[in-house]
Amino acid sequence: MKTLRLALVASVASLALVLPSIALAQTAAPKPPTPGEVTAAKAVAEARDAALADDTVAWDIVEGLTTEVGQRMAGTEAEARARAWAKARLDSLDFKSVRIEPYNMQTWVRGAETAEIVSPFPQKMAITALGRSGATPPEGITAPIAYFPTYADLAAAPAGSLKGKIAFISHNMQPTQDGSGYGFAGPARWTAPALAASKGAIATVIKSVGTDLHRNPHTGNTGWADGQTATAAGALSRPDAENLERMLARGKPVTMKLVLTPRWLGETQSGNVIAEVPGTDPRAGAIVIACHLDSWDLGTGAIDDASGCAIITAAAKRIMAAGGTRHPIRLLWAGAEEVGVFGGAAYGKAHGGEAHVLAMESDFGADRVWRVNFNLADEALKTRVAQALAPLGITRGTGEAHGGADVGAIIEAQQTAVVDLSQDGTHYFDLHHTSDDTLDKIDPADLRQNVAAWVAALMVLGNAPELAPAVAPHGE
């Protein structure tokens, strides 16, 4: 609350000159560190700065996974190759107990996908099917467009009013550093197709939930109500969606031909890849750090999420090489995140009986960490983490940490502490779920900054005497 009040004061420009004295009063408050704390902080700083200067482990993982495997759609043979690749790489880095933990899932795969305006202005459009989209007949469907500039406009459409039509929801999105634009625009992908279908639409196309102007549509899952028949649902690239908006602005009916033929393969195998950094205290609960190994099938999954696996693994490797921390650290390269967090759920089921004290996840690209947030009781520990991150320019946020999809089950089950190292999301949704998610988008220096931040945070947290299980595993 104090932090919030300071932020409000700072926003009043005329009072800016009084801030230095306030800041001095703030920093003067904590008691001086003990000699042991000084030594520990120095070790953290050295490890952090070494990672920033010369880490190559992270880059080699992203480079290797995107080059030697490429796309690794959940439940497919490509994801199985990725698991084998991951196990071999984690073994070669000397992690302990590296293993694949398989599970089965229902698997959806892309088919043909084309869209074209039939009239009044015939031309092809770039489209991709959303995950869990239904299929058109192989020859496609041709129908008039019903246009909804925003999600709210679709929601306001009367029941039955979309019968025989292709709904077009063109909800707009702008870049945001904290990724909040995704929450604003995401419903156009997550639920608009189901909503349109419930009002009679025979198919839905949306403006890509993304912030770029390239002809690369953004895929991603959509959802259906229980018992609802999935209709065809696709995303147009933003340039195509804008072109369609211009056509519609001319006031004549617009007819689209749509071919989307994804299909369900039935039950196939997926799996998590797990590796361990042993702790020095056998009674201390585990810190789980997660990323996801699967990717959408359009790009090579460089920023989503090879970079996350690369960052957490490079950081854990450095900590292991320095003798580890008091708490054991477990690496979770989760499978099948994109299509429904099957790997995270399987992890929660398989490991809910083991004590966890902290969960962290890296799944927001490869741009720099700019902020740290906590869901953690101890103020002194938060301060130590924030101080270890400050030289990297990382601010302490005022929000609560949430973890991420793959650690969601274990956080919910065990009420573990959570620390979020938030990456800059300004450009993330330019690439998210598109064919453009490739290695060339990653700046090696930014990747090293991430590794450095994770090294610093994990060293402080891994040795923290304050971390303990919040609730008994499996509520025992």
Place this chain on the structure above:
Amino acid sequence: MKTLRLALVASVASLALVLPSIALAQTAAPKPPTPGEVTAAKAVAEARDAALADDTVAWDIVEGLTTEVGQRMAGTEAEARARAWAKARLDSLDFKSVRIEPYNMQTWVRGAETAEIVSPFPQKMAITALGRSGATPPEGITAPIAYFPTYADLAAAPAGSLKGKIAFISHNMQPTQDGSGYGFAGPARWTAPALAASKGAIATVIKSVGTDLHRNPHTGNTGWADGQTATAAGALSRPDAENLERMLARGKPVTMKLVLTPRWLGETQSGNVIAEVPGTDPRAGAIVIACHLDSWDLGTGAIDDASGCAIITAAAKRIMAAGGTRHPIRLLWAGAEEVGVFGGAAYGKAHGGEAHVLAMESDFGADRVWRVNFNLADEALKTRVAQALAPLGITRGTGEAHGGADVGAIIEAQQTAVVDLSQDGTHYFDLHHTSDDTLDKIDPADLRQNVAAWVAALMVLGNAPELAPAVAPHGE
């Protein structure tokens, strides 16, 4: 030569302080303008600044053509729709003698196009066929890659050494303001497939001749020797080409499966669209200003070259509205430029018997004009043009003007004067010949700056007493 010497002096930083006095000496030299010249210069400035402030004609042309027609591949029904659109628009703008001048041509169209690495790292790659590419069988071909980092490496390959292989030429390109990078990298597209085929290659893939890192390959024509059988030839997107380079760097043989099934339609109709701005002196030769109406089939041809047609037309419209110039101005919206400059050749054939005094062309995107070059004898006229452009920040270049593809035939036949208003090409090859060539890439303010530059140049040149036919039409 004086200009060149000045540039050399300026490049020596230690002498920079003496430049102001040299510049003063330069500007002091010309004789003072007459009252008539002052009035004329003022009218030019007013017309230029009005275009810069509020032109909408150019934007409406680009917006309309890309929305209502989209891609307009030469020789196809889409180009015919574009001609009808162009004629209607030029008529509605009140140009005189608007007409379509048809000609026939051999027409090539794209088919299926996929590429995938079969081993050692199976994954799909983004590819597009080059214009005039031969075809693989419908089921494709699978063959080992022979890798050439540069065009010179391919040239050095022994005769017969590529037998049974797919040649991969990964010649690199960097952005340049003046577009010279295209001359450096272009041969990888223009002639590498023919060269590789002559050494036995069964197909050729190249790194796109482009400067972006998106998964949108750059198409464009390739050429074959007389009597040579065309093989399949495609461009990989740069991210894919870089991925292939990384695979090859691992030292194992790389095998690709390639499907490219373009075909020739035989002879079809294309055409130029021509419109006139009458001159006030019936004996004065014509100024021809050109753009091209056709586009490649991947994008909507916004910057290549709807913007060129938009710029020259908006400028000519303003000049016509102000009563025209002494010389008549002819608008040439050429057909079939991309696939072999058939429209430009047809124009030269049909109109070589009419006196032309000047040729200009706009075909380098929609970014700002930064430089003017001349191929023009009269120094005073060049100075007047340069002075009219200077307030737009346009520098006088030291090179020679060349015109462009569509005015090439008439320039060669009549040795007409040429003025080049060079657009900034730094970002042009991010989009050139890709699916990303769409309206959203154009900044309306930049487009207006182009119109303003063309208004200024055409008003000065159109009224210039110095312009006269250099040689008799058709050498009579």
